[in-house]
């Protein structure tokens with residue numbers, strides 16, 4: 514059988530955030546190349562497969578992208594059903610273009626199965642819709658890091674969700690002010706969204722540095738603008754259903 518590589522979005526956290534389609538294709542895999550941020554419980558969905566760790570997490574133990582591309586090609590040469598499991602959604606800040614390009618150029622059949630990206634899981638955990646009638650018509654998913662590793666902030670949508678800024682929240686605050694966000698703009702930071710130990714905190718653009726210690730060494734997204742604001746009724750809703758309340762709200 515000709516090789517097919519399925520890129521599957523695992524979702525940002527707990528294994529049950531994968532889609533039914535993702536779980537079905539994962540269950541038929543002979544080999545799985547996986548990232549550091551994916552839940553180890555996903556392994557139980559494909560115990561028969563060879564699991565290959567190509568974890569990329571922040572700046573630690575990064576497997577170089579050309580090495581991952583070469584591994585994908587080699588694995589597709591040995592197996593007909595290969596899964597490339599990625600945290601969140603494969604199409605969002607996941608270097609999907611390089612991996613797809615490598616495989617398609619070699620004539621290998623590919624498919625992409627979407628997943629829940631961190632911004633959406635964070636909005637769910639915080640009970641803060643990303644769009645708001647009247648004030649939040651657009652959402653932008655943005656990396657705070659440029660390709661060369663420097664911090665960058667923009668104001669391009671009513672709600673701007675920044676990925677990969679967790680280690681530099683104080684510096685991000687200054688960049689947001691420079692980008693034109695007023696100091697009192699609401700900001701919500703969620704770390705380990707989608708996991709049972711997720712943490713949610715509320716800030717303003719001017720006070721964002723306060724979030725640093727709360728979310729240290731945890732993957733986090735920073736939601737700025739309309740979608741970062743708590744709902745007017747949030748206090749009532751959270752105390753009415755403690756089981757669904759975020760793990761920590763400040």
Ligand code: SAH
Nearest residue numbers: 525601602630631676677705706732733734
């Ligand atoms: N493809 C992934 C994003 C990969 S980039 C997705 O769609 O979610 C890695 C960045 O994603 C991290 O630096 C962090 O900003 C964010 N991230 C990943 N998992 C997260 C989680 N569980 N909670 C909050 N942010 C997360």
